[in-house]
Amino acid sequence: MTDPDSFVPQDSKAQAENEGGCDVGRRRLLAMAGGVAVLALAPGVTVWASTFRAKGAVDADPVRYGLLIDANHCQGGCDACVRACKQYNGLSGKTGPDNAQWIRKVTIQDPKTGFTRNFPVMCQHCAKPACVAVCPTGASFRRADGIVLVDKHRCIGCRYCLMACPYQARSFVAHKVDDQRPRAPRGKGTAEGCTLCVERVDRGKPPACVAACARRGHKAMLFGNLHDPQSAIAKRLAQYASTTIRADLGMEPGVHYRGI
Amino acid sequence: MRARALAIAISVVAVLLAALWFTHKGPVPRPLIAQARGHCVVNPSRMRRIHMMWLRQVRMRVVRYGVALRADRLTRCISCHVQKNAQGQAIPINAPGQFCSTCHVYAGVKVDCFACHAAVPEPAFAPGHFSGAHHIQAAFLWPRVLPRHFKASLSRAAP
DSSP, X not given: OOOGGGOOXXXXXXXXXXXXXXXXXXXXXXXXXXXXXXXXXXXXXXXXXXXXXXXXXXXXOSOOEEEEEETTTOOTTOOHHHHHHHHHHTOOOOOSTTSOOSEEEEEEEOTTTOOEEEEEEEOOOOSSOHHHHHOSSSOXXXXXXXXXXXXXXXXXXXXXXXXXXXXXXXXXXXXOOOOOBTTBOOOTTOEEOOOOSHHHHHTTOOOHHHHHHHHTTOOOEXXXXXXXXXXXXXXXXXXXXXXXXXXXGOOOOSEEEEOX | OHHHHHHHHHHHHXXXXXXXXXXXXXXXXXXXXXXXXXXXXXXXXXXXXXXXXXXXXXXXHHHHHOOOOGGGOHHHHHHHHOOBOTTSOBOOTTSTTSHHHHHHHHHTOOOOGGGTSOSSOOTTOOTTOOOOHHHHHXXXXXXXXXXXXXXXXXXXXXO
């Protein structure tokens, strides 16, 4: 992940991603990215960084939920995760500008070599989410366990978060909704995005997309507590090289990718 | 002159009173609330007075802190209070004459819960197997039942 412009999430024919991050450990990679940002923008960054630090170190939270997506196992043409999300959260499944989309399959290709990879992209549940920083009403917030949500009771539909999110993970509900799922309320005039199926997580179940991927036998998605060294996801992250999308932005996503 | 003005005023008042008398239909009938299945999580007469504060408090706790008790689910309110039509299908609870709208039309208060929340219960949910007493206690004492990591980070996560 050395070239910031090499990843365009909404474009299925985005430019190829180089393999530079795969040989480097995650922590070392993040440290490198942070170091570069401070060196390049030292005067402006100092204030900004200290503002975030004042809210407390995210690394000290005992629970931080996240995902590890293994692009080596993600199959092209399979959209089980997308359909599971649609079914569980009552989305229309359409992909137009008026339709909410919480998770999408992305294909990236290196034009020089033809090397192609598929993987899902959804809300990255960042440690320092831009959507939360720009929200004027406090509707966009980060839960204590790291899940980034929209409190639709407070959302005024200004769509700042749609603009701020570099992953284009937020959608806006433009039309009246009548067929909500009882456990996934959503309505006209509010922003929304992947909730990591928070209602399932609170019941101790993995998100619907992760369950669907496992049912399909691909097991390309792993959900768990990133801050618990005993959890499967933390062990896997410690064992193999992984990366986050646009790590250079310093938002510290909770969704990690392997093999991109 | 003054006597004439007085006469006109009196006749106008008389006409208005007469109009009122003939058009008056008596008080608006009290709303007829359909009987719920199961027991309410709070004494119903108390719930009638506090449900708006209750919902505000609970939604904050559930959405922002992720502490959801069984009694907190709006879906559970709906499951007990929803009516079925002749075909056995649930009628939306905010439809005219249904549980929410009956009182809210009477009181002239708009409900906007169902712009986002489903107004019918989950299809698979079987109502009536829920008695609320111990959940209620837990709900009122909620800071004590928070998992430790929530408690530790409450001050930071506070909106």
